[in-house]
Amino acid sequence: MLKMQDVNVRVSSNLGEVQILKNINLTLEKNKIYVITGPNGGGKSTIGKSIMGIYQVQEGDIFLEEEKITSLSITERAKRGIGYAFQTPARFKGLKVEDLLKLAAKDNPVNLYELLYDVGLCAQDYLHRDIDSTISGGELKRIEIASILAQNPKVAVFDEPEAGIDLWSFQRLTETFENLHKKYETTIVIISHQERILKLADQVILVKDGEISEITSHEKFLQHIAILDSECSCHNNCVKGGVLDVDNY
Numbered sequence: 352m353l354k355m356q357d358v359n360v361r362v363s364s365n366l367g368e369v370q371i372l373k374n375i376n377l378t379l380e381k382n383k384i385y386v387i388t389g390p391n392g393g394g395k396s397t398i399g400k401s402i403m404g405i406y407q408v409q410e411g412d413i414f415l416e417e418e419k420i421t422s423l424s425i426t427e428r429a430k431r432g433i434g435y436a437f438q439t440p441a442r443f444k445g446l447k448v449e450d451l452l453k454l455a456a457k458d459n460p461v462n463l464y465e466l467l468y469d470v471g472l473c474a475q476d477y478l479h480r481d482i483d484s485t486i487s488g489g490e491l492k493r494i495e496i497a498s499i500l501a502q503n504p505k506v507a508v509f510d511e512p513e514a515g516i517d518l519w520s521f522q523r524l525t526e527t528f529e530n531l532h533k534k535y536e537t538t539i540v541i542i543s544h545q546e547r548i549l550k551l552a553d554q555v556i557l558v559k560d561g562e563i564s565e566i567t568s569h570e571k572f573l574q575h576i577a578i579l580d581s582e583c584s585c586h587n588n589c590v591k592g593g594v595l596d597v598d599n600y
């Protein structure tokens with residue numbers, strides 16, 4: 352479905368050219384859920400943005416269903432069925448929730464009530480609201496996720512969908528992700544740090560320092576995390592919950 356082949360991304364900053372992604376190789380299959388996780392600043396959002404065409408890749412290629420899309424614009428990629436929900440969504444002054452969802456859905460036969468329910472929002476309360484500063488961060492996040500669902504994309508990338516979302520809506524949202532790839536044939540990529548989301552994954556992709564350091568099942572990944580959690584990360588041989596060896600400090 353979607354393939355990244357030897358992808359390198361560099362950007363110019365005030366410190367000169369910075370390499371953000373190094374030799375990313377990924378194959379994402381139809382109808383599967385992938386969760387990208389890893390430390391802050393590791394390159395997760397950059398992978399999502401490269402898939403969407405927000406960041407151009409300098410080396411390597413991206414394919415969607417065998418078509419090379421590396422040099423296509425964001426709009427062209429959206430037309431071909433790629434959707435990306437930002438870590439921090441934008442507000443659209445002058446646009447109502449209903450307008451945004453209809454624009455996103457285009458000719459797809461979507462039920463706006465169901466769509467908002469799927470992200471834990473009551474349609475009656477939200478359809479006619481302006482997407483301006485009066486919408487809270489968590490509400491905005493959920494409206495953006497609904498707009499991606501409305502597109503019914505072939506590949507949907509959700510960047511930290513849990514950020515700012517309350518526990519009750521989060522529960523609804525995880526069910527939505529779970530059902531989404533059963534209902535449609537969407538390849539779902541979720542960038543997340545949440546265990547509940549990790550458990551939805553067919554594969555967990557660990558990204559560190561701009562590289563993929565591991566691709567594994569969520570069971571193996573969570574076992575691995577449990578071991579790391581019981582070890583001290585300060586390299587001074589102290590044991591979590593144990594007695595500190597003061598002489599070593």
Ligand SMILES: Nc1ncnc2c1ncn2[C@@H]1O[C@H](COP(=O)(O)OP(=O)(O)OP(=O)(O)O)[C@@H](O)[C@H]1O
Pocket residue numbers: 362363364369371389390391392393394395396397398438
């Ligand atoms: N346009 C840019 N100019 C300079 N540096 C950038 C740019 N975009 C990203 N970076 C840097 O690239 C690295 C990867 O960023 P990215 O946003 O992909 O990380 P992330 O894994 O999504 O982190 P987080 O978990 O905090 O969201 C970071 O160190 C970031 O500061």
Ligand SMILES: [Mg+2]
Pocket residue numbers: 395396397438510
């Ligand atoms: Mg990020």
